[in-house]
Amino acid sequence: xxxxxxxxxxxxxxxxxxxxxxxxxxxxxxxxxxxxxxxxxxxxxxxxxxxxxxxxxxxxxxxxxxxxxxxxxxxxxxxxxxxxxxxxxxxxxxxxxxxxxxxxxxxxxxxxxxxx
Amino acid sequence: xxxxxxxxxxxxxxxxxxxxxxxxxxxxxxxxxxxxxxxxxxxxxxxxxxxxxxxxxxxxxxxxxxxxxxxxxxxxxxxxxxxxxxxxxxxxxxxxxxxxxxxxxxxxxxxx
Numbered sequence: 694x695x696x697x698x699x700x701x702x703x704x705x706x707x708x709x710x711x712x713x714x715x716x717x718x719x720x721x722x723x724x725x726x727x728x729x730x731x732x733x734x735x736x737x738x739x740x741x742x743x744x745x746x747x748x749x750x751x752x753x754x755x756x757x758x759x760x761x762x763x764x765x766x767x768x769x770x771x772x773x774x775x776x777x778x779x780x781x782x783x784x785x786x787x788x789x790x791x792x793x794x795x796x797x798x799x800x801x802x803x804x805x806x807x808x809x
Numbered sequence: 810x811x812x813x814x815x816x817x818x819x820x821x822x823x824x825x826x827x828x829x830x831x832x833x834x835x836x837x838x839x840x841x842x843x844x845x846x847x848x849x850x851x852x853x854x855x856x857x858x859x860x861x862x863x864x865x866x867x868x869x870x871x872x873x874x875x876x877x878x879x880x881x882x883x884x885x886x887x888x889x890x891x892x893x894x895x896x897x898x899x900x901x902x903x904x905x906x907x908x909x910x911x912x913x914x915x916x917x918x919x920x921x
Contacts, residue, residue, distance in 0.1 A: 729910075738901065738912055738913075738914050738915045739850075739858065739901055739903075739912040739915075740912070741909055741910040741911065741912070744910075752908045752909070753909075754909040755810075755909060756909070788857055788858075792905075794844075794846040794848075794863070794864075794905040794906075795846065795848035795860055795863035795864070795903070795905060796848075796850070796858070796860055796903075797860045797863070797869065799857040799858060799859070800857065801857055802857050
């Protein structure tokens, strides 16, 4: 059974760079599937950030311009999100998810607050 | 970007009665491979979303058969035949036919 678990800093200052990691268990990420990041601002809906294929191919939401980068670490069986030039608008719960043209497995989410 | 529009945004329902949510996309969600990548998710407060239905009408293992999805092209719907207390929360439709993936605004299902 595939399970995902996000980890991150919790509180981060504006203009800094956010780094989040998603640990995957029950499946080797190098074997297949897309692996995605989604976020949810307080009291708001879901926003797709981007995904990465097991080969390393990535796609991003243009709304984030060039601020987001998703990468794989197959040795640790995890994938990561970095988001730079943070503002208060980036305050959200960040989820990682397994993506097969539908998000069938989700992590519990990690809350990120951008504040000085 | 494909815009996903859900109606209603709020749905008060009596226990045991049916409920229906509509989702419309600004473009056809039919992909070149013949599949339509429209899914429905359910989110309870403080919980991550849970996938209920994918490719319009395919129920995820373990999802009760009172949930059903239908539609084609740009018009889709999720129906709950008899609402139970555990069904409260927010329902989202999502398209994965075209990047960037996009979600509907969410429909809040609550018990009258």
